[in-house]
Amino acid sequence: MIVLDYRDKRPIYEQVVEKLERLIVSGALEPDSKMPSVRSLGMELSVNPNTIQRAYTQLEQEGYLYAVSGRGNFVAPESEWREGKKRKVLTEWEEVTKNAKEAGLSYEELADALKEAFGKEQS
């Protein structure tokens, strides 16, 4: 399902959150589909179930999962997280863009990079 990067200095639970969030946002994990149990995903990643539990709890607080006692964790419907995610990522994008400007990157350079990222043809 996911692969951990041991060179990454961040906590494991944070990596798990990031990677699962990515799978959900990209649509690789469909709404209402069942997530692996904390025990099975812990086994698969050679990580303690508590660590997975911590990741799931955070994903639940952020609206990406919902838990059903005795049954498991499930991907939340898109309406629960899509708008919040867009707002969050746009704020981050504006911040990084500000840094880029400050570092000396020009409007034209970024405009070109933006076209590139969206597969637009260069003039």
Add this chain to the structure above:
Amino acid sequence: MIVLDYRDKRPIYEQVVEKLERLIVSGALEPDSKMPSVRSLGMELSVNPNTIQRAYTQLEQEGYLYAVSGRGNFVAPESEWREGKKRKVLTEWEEVTKNAKEAGLSYEELADALKEAFGKEQS
């Protein structure tokens, strides 16, 4: 010179690095100008000199400062860090842009936000 944010959960030395780098890149601290000594900046921020030393060492490794034994730390000439900084921040920008696209933000939305960030007039 700088102000620490105690709500920020990152290590102090990392905050110091980020804020000083910002001052250098923006030009607020001119090349070859003298930085505060590790002891004086430690006093000013109510932080241990070792913590400042750690920040200075990292800034030196990244090319923003150079140290002269017995005299102090100084801002490195722009040629030492400008290009590296631009490359680094562009890579980060491309990554965040990819995330924004994946989260559902359109080319038009980002193009508008880019114009906004550079103070361009909207058509």
Add this chain to the structure above:
DNA sequence: CGAGTGTATTATGCTTCTTAATACACTTAG
């Protein structure tokens, strides 16, 4: 010479992350 500088070392306390071992209530397949 003395004050101020960078730099290094050692020790200590604190917080966070992670593992481990349980425990309990719930749901579902058999």
Add this chain to the structure above:
DNA sequence: CTAAGTGTATTAAGAAGCATAATACACTCG
């Protein structure tokens, strides 16, 4: 009904990183 699998909670322990404190030493400059 029973057993297995689920989420969830608790407690204990170890490891690592962060920060402070107290020194120490070589250097530069007034």
